[in-house]
Amino acid sequence: MGLAVPKKQIKTAVGRNRFKRVVRESFRLKQAELPAKDFVVIAKKSASELSNEELFKLLDKLWHRLSRPSRG
16 A cells, blocks of 8 residues: 655645554555555545544545455
């Protein structure tokens, strides 16, 4: 999993580190359910406005969507 958290999107180092910490923890908890693929998470400005709980819920939805089999 890769993380891209530009200063332009989340201004403070504290905010960037919080975002990365929450994403890593969420990924760690869902890793067994995900397919063996590479994932890149890119932060957007609105991510800094979310609480940890809201960010976890959003990431859970995204991991669930990515864990579904692709329509080949």
